[in-house]
Amino acid sequence: MSQNASSVVVENLTKRFGSFTAVDRISFAARRGEIFGFLGPNGAGKSTTIRILCGLLRPTSGQARVAGIDVAASPDAVRQQIGYMSQKFSLYNDLRVVENLRFFAGLYSVPARDLPDRLAWALRMAGLEGREQFPTRALAVGWKQRLALGCAVLHRPPIVFLDEPTSGVDPVSRRQFWDLIHHMVDEGITVFVTTHYMDEAEYCNRLVLIDRGRIVAMGTPTELKNRYMKGQLLLVECEPLGPGLEALRGTPGVVDAAVFGSSLHAVVADAQSALPKVRECLEAKRLRVGRLEQIPPSLEDVFVSLTTSRESKLEKTV
Amino acid sequence: MSGRRILAMTRKEVIQIRRDPLSLMVIIALPLIQLLIFGYAVNLDIKHIPLCVYDRDATQTSQDLLKRFQATDYFRVVHLADSYRDVVRQIDYGVCTVAVVVPPQFSERLRSNGQASVQALLDASDANTANIGMAYALSIVQAYSERVQIDWRERHGLAAVAAAVTFQPRTWFNEDLVSMAAIVPGVVAIVMAVVGAFLTSLTIAREWERGTMEQLISTPVGKLEIQIGKLAPYFVIGMMDTAVCAGVAVWWFGVPFRGSWTVLFGCSMLFLVVVMSLGYLISVTSTSQLGASQLAMLATFLPTFLLSGFLFPIEQMPVPVQWVTRVLPARYFVFILRNVFLKGTSVRSMAGQLAALAIIAVVLITLATRAFHKKLE
Numbered sequence: 001m002s003q004n005a006s007s008v009v010v011e012n013l014t015k016r017f018g019s020f021t022a023v024d025r026i027s028f029a030a031r032r033g034e035i036f037g038f039l040g041p042n043g044a045g046k047s048t049t050i051r052i053l054c055g056l057l058r059p060t061s062g063q064a065r066v067a068g069i070d071v072a073a074s075p076d077a078v079r080q081q082i083g084y085m086s087q088k089f090s091l092y093n094d095l096r097v098v099e100n101l102r103f104f105a106g107l108y109s110v111p112a113r114d115l116p117d118r119l120a121w122a123l124r125m126a127g128l129e130g131r132e133q134f135p136t137r138a139l140a141v142g143w144k145q146r147l148a149l150g151c152a153v154l155h156r157p158p159i160v161f162l163d164e165p166t167s168g169v170d171p172v173s174r175r176q177f178w179d180l181i182h183h184m185v186d187e188g189i190t191v192f193v194t195t196h197y198m199d200e201a202e203y204c205n206r207l208v209l210i211d212r213g214r215i216v217a218m219g220t221p222t223e224l225k226n227r228y229m230k231g232q233l234l235l236v237e238c239e240p241l242g243p244g245l246e247a248l249r250g251t252p253g254v255v256d257a258a259v260f261g262s263s264l265h266a267v268v269a270d271a272q273s274a275l276p277k278v279r280e281c282l283e284a285k286r287l288r289v290g291r292l293e294q295i296p297p298s299l300e301d302v303f304v305s306l307t308t309s310r311e312s313k314l315e316k317t318v
Numbered sequence: 319m320s321g322r323r324i325l326a327m328t329r330k331e332v333i334q335i336r337r338d339p340l341s342l343m344v345i346i347a348l349p350l351i352q353l354l355i356f357g358y359a360v361n362l363d364i365k366h367i368p369l370c371v372y373d374r375d376a377t378q379t380s381q382d383l384l385k386r387f388q389a390t391d392y393f394r395v396v397h398l399a400d401s402y403r404d405v406v407r408q409i410d411y412g413v414c415t416v417a418v419v420v421p422p423q424f425s426e427r428l429r430s431n432g433q434a435s436v437q438a439l440l441d442a443s444d445a446n447t448a449n450i451g452m453a454y455a456l457s458i459v460q461a462y463s464e465r466v467q468i469d470w471r472e473r474h475g476l477a478a479v480a481a482a483v484t485f486q487p488r489t490w491f492n493e494d495l496v497s498m499a500a501i502v503p504g505v506v507a508i509v510m511a512v513v514g515a516f517l518t519s520l521t522i523a524r525e526w527e528r529g530t531m532e533q534l535i536s537t538p539v540g541k542l543e544i545q546i547g548k549l550a551p552y553f554v555i556g557m558m559d560t561a562v563c564a565g566v567a568v569w570w571f572g573v574p575f576r577g578s579w580t581v582l583f584g585c586s587m588l589f590l591v592v593v594m595s596l597g598y599l600i601s602v603t604s605t606s607q608l609g610a611s612q613l614a615m616l617a618t619f620l621p622t623f624l625l626s627g628f629l630f631p632i633e634q635m636p637v638p639v640q641w642v643t644r645v646l647p648a649r650y651f652v653f654i655l656r657n658v659f660l661k662g663t664s665v666r667s668m669a670g671q672l673a674a675l676a677i678i679a680v681v682l683i684t685l686a687t688r689a690f691h692k693k694l695e
Binding site: 017051054055056057058075076079080082084086088089090091092093094095099102103104105106107108109148151 | 320322323325326327329330333334337338528529530531532533534535536537538539540692693694695
């Protein structure tokens with residue numbers, strides 16, 4: 001059972017392309033039946049990791065076990081256990097919707113007697129009922145993504161890898177897509193998903209934050225916010241923004257400050273004592289102050305705080 | 319190996335072929351166009367050489383000689399010149415390739431001392447035609463000369479003298495020495511090489527180019543299953559093209575067919591496996607369809623056209639080039655085709671060629687299978 005409890009186990013996984021290290025000695029484990037998120041900016045090593053786990057790339061060193069099988073040693077055995085949806089749309093545009101589904105059902109050896117049920121299920125899930133005969137190239141991006149997911153899970157794999165499934169998809173379709181993911185998890189499927197949308201990361205059961213090939217933090221969204229956020233967070237609305245940011249950074253007690261949309265976020269050691277000082281400083285600079293209050297940190301704050309502290313460390317070593 | 323996965327691959331490939339206009343063109347139009355072009359245009363028989371005649375003698379005798387030129391298929395009198403300058407102009411302008419000039423007092427000299435000469439002018443800018451034209455002209459004049467001698471002896475009551483040694487050629491297999499009969503079976507090889515290699519060269523390259531390969535190789539489908547599933551429809555198409563080409567050769571061009579159809583199709587299958595493996599090898603080593611198809615054309619069309627013995631006899635090539643032809647599958651297949659069509663020889667007499675094709679097939683399949691990895695790097 002302990003073997004099964006973890007669907008994906010990665011130990012000291014490294015992938016180098018020439019002199020460039022895309023993935024640098026990462027280790028983590030994803031449990032069965034959870035949404036495991038891989039969060040990080042573009043080029044952080046998310047896709048490389050997922051491709052290694054699907055047996056599409058050979059690891060340079062380290063080990064990856066998917067469903068208890070060593071990926072590097074027996075990639076084809078792993079492939080029957082997983083569904084994979086690549087970052088770029090990679091179904092056949094010149095095939096009809098149902099032809100794509102049938103093709104992948106054939107490759108995954110879906111039994112003939114189950115095929116009608118599975119096709120109906122995939123079409124319903126993707127919201128493509130009645131569009132079976134549509135040419136795939138004519139589908140909108142959101143529908144294409146759902147069809148791709150349908151093709152990847154026709155064989156009911158215990159583990160599904162989704163590489164940036166919602167990039168380039170409109171907000172409504174993104175929402176629907178995440179409903180699908182939750183639905184799959186309810187059926188006991190482990191979903192391994194990469195994203196660079198912070199709001200999507202909140203949907204994950206557990207998260208790994210990855211930056212430049214290294215894991216910078218790991219845990220549930222709540223854990224990450226509590227553990228990795230040094231100090232407390234203030235929301236500062238002021239006009240104009242630029243001088244406001246400068247003033248904040250000069251205020252005693254403010255550890256860090258950054259622009260978030262149309263307002264500022266400031267990290268302080270203690271919110272209650274810092275609030276009056278901040279207001280005083282801003283007003284002294286003759287800035288118009290709007291809302292000023294303590295807010296719970298979002299994952300984005302955590303991520304910015306973690307990556308900036310790593311950046312400054314890197315700068316010091318250089 | 320799973321039959322279901324192979325079948326899924328094949329079905330998908332058939333759907334894609336049906337919806338791809340370029341593939342359909344190559345499958346249907348290309349073989350017929352090639353057959354017609356090569357069947358009609360590549361004609362090594364030289365007939366109806368344009369001839370200009372300048373008769374300065376203008377007697378019954380000179381006209382007798384010139385009529386002999388008119389009577390053959392080899393020449394076509396296109397111009398009767400009235401001056402030397404006219405003759406030169408006809409050659410300069412390319413109106414005629416050969417000009418025959420009968421000098422003045424031709425008949426008189428012939429009568430008085432039995433000796434006269436006729437001048438032939440040849441435009442040798444096309445050396446082959448000029449050579450053949452000269453040979454034809456020579457034989458016409460010689461035959462005429464013999465006739466004149468015989469007539470002279472008869473008139474003087476002497477017995478005719480027969481030549482001591484005569485040469486009696488007998489041509490086998492292509493009795494009329496029609497070059498088309500030798501060329502058209504060779505066209506079958508060209509069509510198969512081009513269609514087989516060209517179409518298969520696109521198969522893997524297309525998946526890479528369109529980005530569908532990543533999804534495909536993330537499934538449990540095996541290397542060999544992809545290969546067999548993808549190539550099966552092209553094999554059927556290739557054999558259908560072969561049948562059409564062979565049919566057109568026999569019933570349209572009238573090429574004699576003396577061998578067995580079973581042997582023809584058996585050997586064609588082997589050759590098709592060879593060219594398709596070559597196309598597949600090219601495909602797995604390229605990532606763009608354009609690059610793959612160009613390489614496939616370069617690797618099949620030119621060597622098949624120039625070095626297979628299709629047009630130019632291998633024995634006439636420089637020795638190093640002859641060595642190069644030994645690795646060319648088309649060389650063996652052109653030989654087999656001519657044997658099956660024109661000679662109707664048994665399989666045993668082609669064992670060497672068949673063995674060579676089999677060896678090339680094994681080498682190419684091994685290389686292609688090794689070169690393809692279910693990996694992204």
